Amino acid sequence: MHATLLNCSLKRSPEPSNTQMLADSVVAVMKGWGVETTSYRLADLRLAHGVATELGEGDEWPRVHQSILASQILVVATPTWVGHPSSLAQQAIERMDAMISETGDDGRPVAYDKVAGVVVTGNEDGAHHVISEVAGALVDIGFTIPGQAWTYWNRGPGPGPTFSETSEGREWSYRTGRAMAANLVAVAKALAERPMPAPPS
Amino acid sequence: MHATLLNCSLKRSPEPSNTQMLADSVVAVMKGWGVETTSYRLADLRLAHGVATELGEGDEWPRVHQSILASQILVVATPTWVGHPSSLAQQAIERMDAMISETGDDGRPVAYDKVAGVVVTGNEDGAHHVISEVAGALVDIGFTIPGQAWTYWNRGPGPGPTFSETSEGREWSYRTGRAMAANLVAVAKALAERPMPAPPS
Amino acid sequence: MHATLLNCSLKRSPEPSNTQMLADSVVAVMKGWGVETTSYRLADLRLAHGVATELGEGDEWPRVHQSILASQILVVATPTWVGHPSSLAQQAIERMDAMISETGDDGRPVAYDKVAGVVVTGNEDGAHHVISEVAGALVDIGFTIPGQAWTYWNRGPGPGPTFSETSEGREWSYRTGRAMAANLVAVAKALAERPMPAPPS
Amino acid sequence: MHATLLNCSLKRSPEPSNTQMLADSVVAVMKGWGVETTSYRLADLRLAHGVATELGEGDEWPRVHQSILASQILVVATPTWVGHPSSLAQQAIERMDAMISETGDDGRPVAYDKVAGVVVTGNEDGAHHVISEVAGALVDIGFTIPGQAWTYWNRGPGPGPTFSETSEGREWSYRTGRAMAANLVAVAKALAERPMPAPPS
Numbered sequence: 001m002h003a004t005l006l007n008c009s010l011k012r013s014p015e016p017s018n019t020q021m022l023a024d025s026v027v028a029v030m031k032g033w034g035v036e037t038t039s040y041r042l043a044d045l046r047l048a049h050g051v052a053t054e055l056g057e058g059d060e061w062p063r064v065h066q067s068i069l070a071s072q073i074l075v076v077a078t079p080t081w082v083g084h085p086s087s088l089a090q091q092a093i094e095r096m097d098a099m100i101s102e103t104g105d106d107g108r109p110v111a112y113d114k115v116a117g118v119v120v121t122g123n124e125d126g127a128h129h130v131i132s133e134v135a136g137a138l139v140d141i142g143f144t145i146p147g148q149a150w151t152y153w154n155r156g157p158g159p160g161p162t163f164s165e166t167s168e169g170r171e172w173s174y175r176t177g178r179a180m181a182a183n184l185v186a187v188a189k190a191l192a193e194r195p196m197p198a199p200p201s
Numbered sequence: 202m203h204a205t206l207l208n209c210s211l212k213r214s215p216e217p218s219n220t221q222m223l224a225d226s227v228v229a230v231m232k233g234w235g236v237e238t239t240s241y242r243l244a245d246l247r248l249a250h251g252v253a254t255e256l257g258e259g260d261e262w263p264r265v266h267q268s269i270l271a272s273q274i275l276v277v278a279t280p281t282w283v284g285h286p287s288s289l290a291q292q293a294i295e296r297m298d299a300m301i302s303e304t305g306d307d308g309r310p311v312a313y314d315k316v317a318g319v320v321v322t323g324n325e326d327g328a329h330h331v332i333s334e335v336a337g338a339l340v341d342i343g344f345t346i347p348g349q350a351w352t353y354w355n356r357g358p359g360p361g362p363t364f365s366e367t368s369e370g371r372e373w374s375y376r377t378g379r380a381m382a383a384n385l386v387a388v389a390k391a392l393a394e395r396p397m398p399a400p401p402s
Numbered sequence: 403m404h405a406t407l408l409n410c411s412l413k414r415s416p417e418p419s420n421t422q423m424l425a426d427s428v429v430a431v432m433k434g435w436g437v438e439t440t441s442y443r444l445a446d447l448r449l450a451h452g453v454a455t456e457l458g459e460g461d462e463w464p465r466v467h468q469s470i471l472a473s474q475i476l477v478v479a480t481p482t483w484v485g486h487p488s489s490l491a492q493q494a495i496e497r498m499d500a501m502i503s504e505t506g507d508d509g510r511p512v513a514y515d516k517v518a519g520v521v522v523t524g525n526e527d528g529a530h531h532v533i534s535e536v537a538g539a540l541v542d543i544g545f546t547i548p549g550q551a552w553t554y555w556n557r558g559p560g561p562g563p564t565f566s567e568t569s570e571g572r573e574w575s576y577r578t579g580r581a582m583a584a585n586l587v588a589v590a591k592a593l594a595e596r597p598m599p600a601p602p603s
Numbered sequence: 604m605h606a607t608l609l610n611c612s613l614k615r616s617p618e619p620s621n622t623q624m625l626a627d628s629v630v631a632v633m634k635g636w637g638v639e640t641t642s643y644r645l646a647d648l649r650l651a652h653g654v655a656t657e658l659g660e661g662d663e664w665p666r667v668h669q670s671i672l673a674s675q676i677l678v679v680a681t682p683t684w685v686g687h688p689s690s691l692a693q694q695a696i697e698r699m700d701a702m703i704s705e706t707g708d709d710g711r712p713v714a715y716d717k718v719a720g721v722v723v724t725g726n727e728d729g730a731h732h733v734i735s736e737v738a739g740a741l742v743d744i745g746f747t748i749p750g751q752a753w754t755y756w757n758r759g760p761g762p763g764p765t766f767s768e769t770s771e772g773r774e775w776s777y778r779t780g781r782a783m784a785a786n787l788v789a790v791a792k793a794l795a796e797r798p799m800p801a802p803p804s
Contacts, residue, residue, distance in 0.1 A: 010652040010653050010654065010697065011653075029401075043652055049613040049646055049690065049691065050613050050614075051613065051684060081654060081693070081696070081697045081700060082530075082696050082697065082700050082740040082743055082744075083530030083531060083534065083739065083740065083743070084693055084696070084736060084740065085693070086693070086697070087652065087690045087691070087693040087694035087697055088652065088690070090684070090687055090688070090689070090690040090693050091690035093684070093685050093687070094613065094684045094685065094689070094690055097684060097685050109348070109349070111348060112348055114348075124530070125527050125528065125529050125530050125554070125556060126527065126528075126530050126531065127527050127559070128337065128341065128484075128485030128526070128527050128528050128531070129337075129485060129528065129530070129531035131337055131340070131341075132333045132334060132336070132337025132338075132485065133333060133337075133687060135333070135336065135337055135340060135346070136329065136330075136332055136333025136334075136336055136337060136686065137333075137685040137686065137687065139332070139336060139346050139347075139348060139349065139350065139351070140329065140332075140349070140685055140686070141348075141685075142348040142349055143348050144345065144346065144347050144348045144388060145336070145340050145345065145346045146340075146345050146397070147310070147312060147313055147315075147340060147342075147343040147344050147345045147397065148310070148340065148341070148343055148400075149340065150340070152527070152559060153558070153559060154527060154558055154559065155557070155558045156555070156556055156557045156558060156570070156571045156574075157529070157554060157555060157556065157571060157574050157575060157578070158571065158574040168558070169558045169559060169560065172558075172559050172560040173559060175401070175402075176559070178400075178401040179400040179401060182397075182398045182400070182401055183397055183398070186395065186396075186397045186398050187345060187391075187392070187397065189395060190388075190391040190392055190394065190395035191388070191391055193391065193394070193395060194387065194390060194391035194394060194395075195387075196347065196348065196383075196384055196387045196388065197383045197384070197387050199349075199379075199380040199383070200230075200376070200379040200380060200383055201376075211451040211452050211453065211496065212452075213451075244451055250412040250445055250489065250490065251412050251413075252412065252483060282453060282492070282495070282496045282499060283495050283496065283499050283539040283542055283543075283731075284538065284539065284542070284731030284732060284735065285492055285495070285535060285539065286492070287492070287496070288451065288489045288490070288492040288493035288496055289451065289489070291483070291486055291487070291488070291489040291492050292489035294483070294484050294486070295412065295483045295484065295488070295489055298483060298484050325731070326728050326729065326730050326731050326755070326757060327728065327729075327731050327732065328728050328760070329685075329686030329727070329728050329729050329732070330686060330729065330731070330732035333686065334486060337485065338484040338485065338486065341484055341485070342484075353728070353760060354759070354760060355728060355759055355760065356758070356759045357756070357757055357758045357759060357771070357772045357775075358730070358755060358756060358757065358772060358775050358776060358779070359772065359775035369759070370759045370760060370761065373759075373760050373761040374760060377760070431803075511750070511751070513750060514750055516750075530739065530743065531739075533739055533742070533743075534735045534736060534738070534739025534740075535735060535739075537735070537738060537739055537742060537748070538731065538732075538734055538735025538736075538738055538739060539735075541734070541738060541748050541749075541750060541751065541752065541753070542731065542734075542751070543750075544750040544751055545750050546747065546748065546749050546750045546790060547738070547742050547747065547748045548742075548747050548799070549712070549714060549715055549717075549742060549744075549745040549746050549747045549799065550712070550742065550743070550745055550802075551742065552742070577803070577804075580802075580803040581802040581803060584799075584800045584802070584803055585799055585800070588797065588798075588799045588800050589747060589793075589794070589799065591797060592790075592793040592794055592796065592797035593790070593793055595793065595796065595797060596789065596792060596793035596796060596797075597789075598749065598750065598785075598786055598789045598790065599785045599786070599789050601751075601781075601782040601785070602632075602778070602781040602782060602785055603778075
């Protein structure tokens with residue numbers, strides 16, 4: 001079983017990413033369940049703007065797209081900026097928009113039988129909304145969202161430390177992430193054994 | 202297999218409900234797949250405000266709650282008001298909030314293995330947002346949202362006819378509803394055969 | 403200058419309301435600027451469901467509506483439930499929907515020249531989204547939202563104390579509320595002196 | 604009086620932009636009221652990812668930022684993708700996030716006394732949500748949102764024509780845009796005459 005992780009942090013490597021740190025904890029748990037994860041840090045890639053899979057030379061989305069197609073699990077990990085998913089998360093959603101009309105021989109959208117979850121960090125309020133925005137878009141595209149397939153970390157209002165700067169609240173986020181990982185893997189297996197039907201005409 | 206339908210229209214019986222009309226088309230398809238649905242028109246019930254399952258004498262939520270517990274499928278059907286789910290949809294979500302901490306002997310939230318979908322009507326723009334808001338809340342509570350488990354109907358900006366007043370666009374909404382029904386039933390069966398795990402400690 | 407405060411807590415009097423506690427701090431500052439505020443605790447009122455101003459005998463919305471019409475400032479104060487404005491906040495928005503088509507002799511919607519702000523409490527994440535949802539609806543109805551006309555309080559993920567149970571973060575929320583009050587009063591005065599125009603035909 | 608228009612279409616020049624077409628109608632009305640608008644098509648610019656105003660050589664945001672500082676009116680015009688503001692709209696919001704802590708000698712955030720409005724196009728449902736997301740973020744940064752300072756265009760569910768491909772609904776969007784323009788100019792003038800106060804300490 002394979003997973004693809006999209007880290008939608010605005011920071012490029014090698015700058016440390018709080019979002020990667022929390023997402024990695026979920027990846028580690030999935031690995032214990034036999035899932036190999038390929039991670040993409042979107043800020044390090046050259047991604048064209050648009051809603052198609054192929055957008056010309058130099059655009060690095062097609063290999064991310066291939067990885068998603070080859071995976072049973074997708075994890076979108078994003079910081080919270082002004083209460084929203086990052087622009088890179090939205091850009092990934094826009095590129096995945098093309099998958100709505102990409103279908104297999106059976107007429108099923110390519111995202112069918114795939115599950116997705118969301119990891120959110122931020123030193124500001126907004127995780128539940130970010131999860132709803134990302135999950136709602138992914139359901140639209142055809143992914144199934146298992147119950148409680150998310151985790152997040154932030155603190156209350158006003159300036160404060162980031163995820164990597166304080167251990168406060170971290171254990172809650174890790175424990176919630178362990179449930180997320182277990183639910184992603186379990187539902188992915190259930191759909192592998194009993195696939196979703198072709199859309200009725 | 203059983204389903205519960207919550208019609209969150211603001212109108213009481215016997216006033217016709219556009220939301221019921223579209224939701225009934227989904228219920229009819231599910232019936233063809235062997236699913237019996239119990240429908241609740243929330244505007245006809247006396248529902249207390251709060252976030253607990255039991256809120257005292259006269260409150261009719263507990264029997265809705267029992268129906269949800271006895272169902273493998275939940276359909277939330279709501280009109281769009283000022284771009285949002287109706288107040289009755291939000292009230293139902295508030296009451297279901299209690300289910301986050303209701304667990305079985307195995308420590309699993311009671312919504313685990315249950316799937317949910319969303320039906321939206323409105324003569325105004327807003328369905329995708331309403332779907333995200335409702336689906337995001339239900340994932341939080343523990344429901345799994347199958348890919349493309351929604352349908353909706355509305356028209357463009359400005360005043361216009363309602364779902365029952367014009368056939369324009371109706372076929373798209375019905376066809377999308379057939380896919381919704383098929384996906385709800387398929388994923389519910391998959392989870393019945395291979396249940397979600399207890400949350401890791 | 404007058405203000406109307408809608409407390410959309412799900413709790414009835416005399417149960418203490420965290421939302422009232424934070425909103426009262428804003429009301430007190432506005433009073434220092436010469437603004438008298440009338441408060442409504444919506445859970446104590448009998449409010450019919452619908453999108454009209456008059457919904458029959460026993461419905462107590464019409465006097466809230468009269469108070470809003472007589473005010474230059476509206477404050478919507480709401481708890482956060484499952485990441486959303488409370489069902490009572492949405493119910494108030496639904497009732498105010500009628501104001502879109504209520505116009506004066508000059509053809510201007512009755513909410514023109516009125517300003518609005520939002521107060522949010524919760525022990526869970528979600529305030530920025532709640533503010534966007536409420537403010538977006540109020541702009542639709544015709545209210546003007548002054549810059550930074552909001553305050554909120556919550557804590558990070560997981561179970562925790564409420565606003566009244568801890569002083570943590572409280573000073574930030576009060577200070578932000580003082581700016582909210584000042585901005586509401588300033589923009590209300592600016593619009594009183596220089597009213598918005600009638601909609602072009 | 605000056606305005607800045609951010610066209611957040613994903614398409615680059617010289618490809619025609621539906622969003623530009625609707626936004627231009629608002630700009631034309633504002634011009635009749637004496638407002639000169641500078642337009643930026645963000646897809647044509649090289650914009651770095653981050654939440655600061657200065658992000659190094661080659662980044663073209665600083666001149667957009669200068670234009671916003673020199674304007675009394677900001678118009679964010681965006682298409683709707685998977686129900687959300689475009690990734691370029693979110694990127695602009697992220698860059699404007701820095702303005703929260705940019706203050707004048709008087710301690711006031713630089714966005715104070717500025718007004719903002721939103722123009723949305725799409726062949727899919729979602730405009731009200733897009734308006735709420737963008738307006739909510741701009742209020743956070745300090746902009747004032749005048750009542751009904753938005754216009755949009757889309758059609759009902761399913762595939763369909765774009766704004767430039769059909770005249771259906773267009774007159775509603777133009778008329779709503781005329782009100783938007785009038786309200787932006789009126790409230791900008793009101794705030795110019797009676798500025799917002801410095802934040803209380």
